[in-house]
Amino acid sequence: MKLLVIEDEPSLLESIIQYFHQEKFVCETAGSLHEGIRKIEDFQYDCIILDINLPGGSGLQLLKYLRQNKKGDGVIIISARDSLDDRIAGLDLGADDYLTKPFHLSELNARVKALIRRKYAEGSSTMELGILKADLPSRTIKAAGQQISLSKIEYDLLLFLMTNKNRVVSRRAIAEHIYDGPSEQVPSFDFIYSHIKNLKRKLKEKGCNEIIQTVYGLGYKLSL
Amino acid sequence: MKLLVIEDEPSLLESIIQYFHQEKFVCETAGSLHEGIRKIEDFQYDCIILDINLPGGSGLQLLKYLRQNKKGDGVIIISARDSLDDRIAGLDLGADDYLTKPFHLSELNARVKALIRRKYAEGSSTMELGILKADLPSRTIKAAGQQISLSKIEYDLLLFLMTNKNRVVSRRAIAEHIYDGPSEQVPSFDFIYSHIKNLKRKLKEKGCNEIIQTVYGLGYKLSL
DNA sequence: CCTCCCTTCATAAAGATTAGATAAAATGGC
DNA sequence: GCCATTTTATCTAATCTTTATGAAGGGAGG
Numbered sequence: 001m002k003l004l005v006i007e008d009e010p011s012l013l014e015s016i017i018q019y020f021h022q023e024k025f026v027c028e029t030a031g032s033l034h035e036g037i038r039k040i041e042d043f044q045y046d047c048i049i050l051d052i053n054l055p056g057g058s059g060l061q062l063l064k065y066l067r068q069n070k071k072g073d074g075v076i077i078i079s080a081r082d083s084l085d086d087r088i089a090g091l092d093l094g095a096d097d098y099l100t101k102p103f104h105l106s107e108l109n110a111r112v113k114a115l116i117r118r119k120y121a122e123g124s125s126t127m128e129l130g131i132l133k134a135d136l137p138s139r140t141i142k143a144a145g146q147q148i149s150l151s152k153i154e155y156d157l158l159l160f161l162m163t164n165k166n167r168v169v170s171r172r173a174i175a176e177h178i179y180d181g182p183s184e185q186v187p188s189f190d191f192i193y194s195h196i197k198n199l200k201r202k203l204k205e206k207g208c209n210e211i212i213q214t215v216y217g218l219g220y221k222l223s224l
Numbered sequence: 225m226k227l228l229v230i231e232d233e234p235s236l237l238e239s240i241i242q243y244f245h246q247e248k249f250v251c252e253t254a255g256s257l258h259e260g261i262r263k264i265e266d267f268q269y270d271c272i273i274l275d276i277n278l279p280g281g282s283g284l285q286l287l288k289y290l291r292q293n294k295k296g297d298g299v300i301i302i303s304a305r306d307s308l309d310d311r312i313a314g315l316d317l318g319a320d321d322y323l324t325k326p327f328h329l330s331e332l333n334a335r336v337k338a339l340i341r342r343k344y345a346e347g348s349s350t351m352e353l354g355i356l357k358a359d360l361p362s363r364t365i366k367a368a369g370q371q372i373s374l375s376k377i378e379y380d381l382l383l384f385l386m387t388n389k390n391r392v393v394s395r396r397a398i399a400e401h402i403y404d405g406p407s408e409q410v411p412s413f414d415f416i417y418s419h420i421k422n423l424k425r426k427l428k429e430k431g432c433n434e435i436i437q438t439v440y441g442l443g444y445k446l447s448l
Numbered sequence: 449c450c451t452c453c454c455t456t457c458a459t460a461a462a463g464a465t466t467a468g469a470t471a472a473a474a475t476g477g478c
Numbered sequence: 479g480c481c482a483t484t485t486t487a488t489c490t491a492a493t494c495t496t497t498a499t500g501a502a503g504g505g506a507g508g
Binding site: 193194196197214216217 | 484485486487488489
């Protein structure tokens, strides 16, 4: 089990780490917002313990980042302010639990364990859609149990279609999603053709024909 | 349980051996510093009973060797001098316990038992993953029973991949883990290429091909 | 001094992405 | 049904990015 603790107060950080080391967790730390974001870019943690007050910005921004990038890491917020506002903001942004300082480490431990139990009980770090099963942490997708070898764009594309199953998505929407922003940077949407083609081919190889359908004049639709 | 007794006084050596034989230990002996070092190069002992005054140099040198080579053998120092200086020097150099001559063998026995209990209570000191087996205390890894000769970084790298099996780890994550801190200190991530290459080669030599996979654009993954 | 290990660098190779040309398919009007 | 137009597919090759490789320099430790 892998933990990321984002906390700027060294003594608290140290005691948390020490405690969870004893609990056989692999622990990583971050002392600032940006360090935290760098780490979650690289890794999928089983649980993130996040302080709200951080040098460089609010921990809520990190939550926002996680949600925007559809990362499935579990998050427990710790904060000295136990105002209702923060709690609501945090939970709205997808935090899984909330703890106000000061707290006993055993209490934190119980929450982490509970979170991990929940997380893997319902398999929220994967996305299953009929015959397709995406594993977000490892950015892999299986079709009927078989691993599909996908490039970066192909993976993004397929996952985007999956999150929009049974809905038609335009090439522009696809391009903007893949490029993670408005369309200024995208010179032409034609390249989508190629990626769709390759994706269709790879799915066909695994016996998944016809699950990506072309809707003339509008875009593509993944239907199951 | 395997014991190494390093002591130059034959009568004391003999009685210690005899005692621990009765206690069902496997005992080896060394009468000098260099003999002792030769033996710990070849073996991992559960406990080393080390006299400080030795022909060929101080037992403290052996402790130094152990620590420099990250050997995990437990060490109990015995010495006629019970000066505070020696005790401190010994414990500073990583000895686990200290006993001044003369002592009762039952007392030594109790300390050895306690040390071994501590040592193995700390949790699994090995990590097994399919064909790979890492021994954390001695920082060695075997593939299919064959020892792989690894440099420090190679060991860290492989162990890191093992703790993240079936997950993709980025080069940045690897670098930060190896350097044990944020990336400021790491001049460039390129050196990972070299280490991955060497690691792959060494694994291949032992017949473990393809267990480290590169994931284009994301990093590396150890899969079993 | 020698050896081993780490790191960097330059260059090669592999892989992924995009542009462009052309073919095929769909649509709508006749 | 047939044609013109629009939209999508397919293919090739150019471009760009990422990774592999080998050689060389630097440093620590024996």
